Amino acid sequence: MSRNDTIIVTGAGGILGRALITALNNHGYDHVIGITRSVVDLTNARNVEKLFLEVRPTTVFHLASRVYGLGGNLDHHLDIFRENTTINLNVVESCRKAMVKKIVAAGTVAAYGYPYINVPLKEEDLLIGQPHDSEYCYSQTKRHLLHHLIASKRWGKIDYAYGALTNIYGPWDKFDVQSSHVVPSLIGKAFLAKQSGNKLHVWGDGSQIRDFLYVNDAAEALITLFEKGSGVYNISSGVGVAISDLVNCIVDSIGLSTGIVWEKDKPVGIKSRIVDNSKLVSLGFCPDHSIADGISETIAWLSANSSNIDFGERR
Template identity: 30%
Template sequence: MEAGRVVAPPTASPRHALDLSARVFVAGSRGLVGAAVGRELRRKGFTNVVGPTSAELDLRERGAVRDWFADVRPDVVVLAAARVGGIRANATRPTEFLSDNLRIQVNVLDAALEQRVERLLFLGSSCIYPKFAEQPIREEALLTGPLEPTNNTYAIAKIAGILQVQAVRRQHGLPWISAMPTNLYGPWDNFHPEHSHVLPSLVRRFHEAKEAGISRVLNWGSGTPRREFLHVDDLARACLHLLEYYDAGDPVNVGTGTDVTVRELAELVAETVGYRGSIEWDPSQPDGTPRKLLDVSRLTALGWTPRIGLREGIAQTYDWYLEHLGSGAVRQ
């Protein structure tokens, strides 16, 4: 076992077996990640899953969050709430990405500490790592170099969350943990033309081009950066696995351990959607980090591996998109 790496064989008993009657608060329960975590909890038989909407509880409002925790007293917290978006959203709204995420995190983590919540999982993002980190990226790369400028405010907020979890462990002895997912996709994703991430954006663009008979689709960047993609249902399974099997301050990467170029991704999405026109690229637009592949050895040593392949996952996502197109579920 490497220094600083807490692992357990796949056959080990859970270090923190969760009671199916525990009150589990999923913060961000209507988002891509929170909805998937809620589905997985219920599938596993948890009977007391709570997740107020943002209209019912604005996590940016400190007093409201504190009062809610005092009233509900959750046993377990999964902090999946965040302001998220792709390159364009991060580049044009950096203030909100920093301010909103810092407030959400600090309010939830402080209220959870006040109520002595025994088990908490903070979800960050792979963008916390330096832009030119050695690939695949190990958890130890955190804070060893400059960040990608297009999303550095979001990354700083998430890094602050990791440090707060570590501080609570040191000062108060609570077994809180952090996980850093790679690029996510799946049902309930954001398909907005300007604020979405690359995969749902491609789904929408190719679908609309096919429906309109458009002969060419122009995409941002060169198409050469390499990215790793994880289906959100696999992430939800990983979250429950970590809550039961992991107990250390260091964050844990959650991904597949494989990547593709953005160009390869676009071609796969176009094939899935049935778009047969020309796929073109605008290299004057930013590419972001050249490569972002996570080292997932810490997680696999705990006995977890993903189940949903990229081709299968994209097909499932497109089916969901078609089924919910025109409804409030597809954010446009």
Template identity: 35%
Template structure:
């Protein structure tokens, strides 16, 4: 246990979501004085009055802002305005209310989707402003990036101490498996499992398989967020990742192996690949607060598959882009 957390009252917005649950699990090991992780039913943070009430009623020393409305490529294409506006409002309100309340420490978690569509690999934090994000991710990515601008402006004008972190693609137990909100790994696991059960000889996958992604196990991400909360004080954004890039074609093969699917893969090239490549430079996180991911991908993938098989009803229960606050 780190002494930093011993007497801290901690608020985790989005604490009932995928990443939020992982952060709360790791945080519980540090035994904070009090941890609050409310749901959207309690406080709709897109309403400034609700954000004000939450800060006034909980009086936290530390706020970790994870609340978001999220989805995969499908949700990004179908509901871009919702994803933009609700994420922008939630972040704006939380940051402003933390400023007004004089919150000791604020951590805002952004997204890798904020990077330009064509960014030199591995993505360096200095590349954030060199171009426009991939169009299917842009509304969400820009809404989150605006929160970095707000944090830096508040630091310059008011001295507010807030930090901004950008995890790469997350996966792990507790992920969302409903088709309307799932990202690539849960979507592929579900597809392969159902093909095995139905005796199908093939599965269909969006895109060409040539795009690449980097995947960070959710508990590693949680650990990185808490390390940064404790040790980082800077104004610059920081990537959280593994610095390991994987083509989607290779990912599909690994998921099929774990799920026991031996049929063929048919690529639907009429569907988008999304951003061509994703892999982040993790040097800043390592140097500034000692974070390095530790979970081997195949181990994390198997854990995710096993959790899904044991919790299918829960995993598939959410049918729209998740909003947790």
């Protein structure tokens, strides 16, 4: 790939899109076009196709999707399915018509069949079985995206790299305490608890295990796939973290002293999910941020920008 090639990034206004565009620029890729909803509505096939044919990108990083955490997934199953299926179809088809050379797509480890065949999760098992009910519709749209990419390579000669992303977090995340992913939701709750002097309420008992990756590291992983990868790769830290340890890290970093209430009657989703990233590491990827470093940087950003954050606590 040439540094002079034109690159499109969908989902450019999101947490990962912002980090990726910065990382691409830092790597010397100067012809990067970020696509947000204000530029084009990706659910409108005609407008997406028109933009791609005008720009004629060489590579497309497809990150855009309708994303929720556990609570949001449970409340918006069919909306998630409809909108993400439409977005993915329009983007990949527009890539074909514009003769794009490579698509780097953001998938999800939620697409793995559950119960898991192997832990840590390995790429060869991605499409075996059915995803967990708590993430079913979102996961199936990401599976469909992968099948579309496979077909586009076979019959449309478009190379692809599909990154099955673990839980990412960092600056510009959505800190909605009702429907965001686990890290931003917990950070938002802890931030509000400190302001109000209340205790931090956390779903479950803290024993659940997850793999978390700081967004800047995720962006570097996508660039590694762009430059060196083809096919399916897990994008993760490769390290399992107990929710109790995550909560303690957040509490320590934010300086919350009011205590924690574990709501053991609440849904917790999958008990344990650790993700093998050895295939990605073999391309030269190595995360730079520990969970403590990433949480600290995220909270520092949130503290500096809290007046502009919608925590969703009114609902």
